[in-house]
Amino acid sequence: MPFSDSETREEPTWFNSNVAGSYAPSSIRAQSPLRKVCTFSNGGRVAEFQLVPQHWEHAKTGMLFGEKISAVALAVFLYRDFRFAGENATAQDLVKIFRDEFGYREQKNEEVEQFNALFIESHEILSNMEDIFSPLAG
Structure with missing residues (x-):
């Protein structure tokens, strides 16, 4: 499963218990690596994600563990x-x-x-x- 780090942690970083809601702006915690890659506006079904400048650098370090x-x-x-x-x-x-x-x-x-x-x-x-x-x- 992509984006699963279950081999390295007891709790998966990428998914809440409600997988469908894991990527809703209201579910993304302040410490989430996704917060360094995207900004969010609105919420619910009209939520919009915007990549931040140099998002790929943040994604590689915070989400891909440098790989x-x-x-x-x-x-x-x-x-x-x-x-x-x-x-x-x-x-x-x-x-x-x-x-x-x-x-x-x-x-x-x-x-x-x-x-x-x-x-x-x-x-x-x-x-x-x-x-x-x-x-x-x-």
């Missing part, structure tokens, strides 16, 4: 319930969708640097996407 995470594994987790048009999705396809949706487009140097600070983009992690995704029946 990078696999962009492929995160994309597979995030898009696990989505349907993809076309023949066969590849790891590269998923990472491209992830980069586009989360603002890490390859056309801008600053966004590439931010992406590279946080993620490993090794596509070899998932050599056989058929093991992860299955075609939808007709």
Whole structure:
């Protein structure tokens, strides 16, 4: 499970007992690493998150323990319930969708640097996407 540090602590940092409410601004505690990465406005269903300047530096130290995470594994987790048009999705396809949706487009140097600070983009992690995704029946 991404963002779980249950191996290092008795209580998970990333989740409250109510997982769905864990990321509501009212549930994010003052000491949460997320407070160093985002600012929040409004609340409830109209809550808005805004990344702070140099958010990637805070995320890497406070949330990733100085390590990078696999962009492929995160994309597979995030898009696990989505349907993809076309023949066969590849790891590269998923990472491209992830980069586009989360603002890490390859056309801008600053966004590439931010992406590279946080993620490993090794596509070899998932050599056989058929093991992860299955075609939808007709």
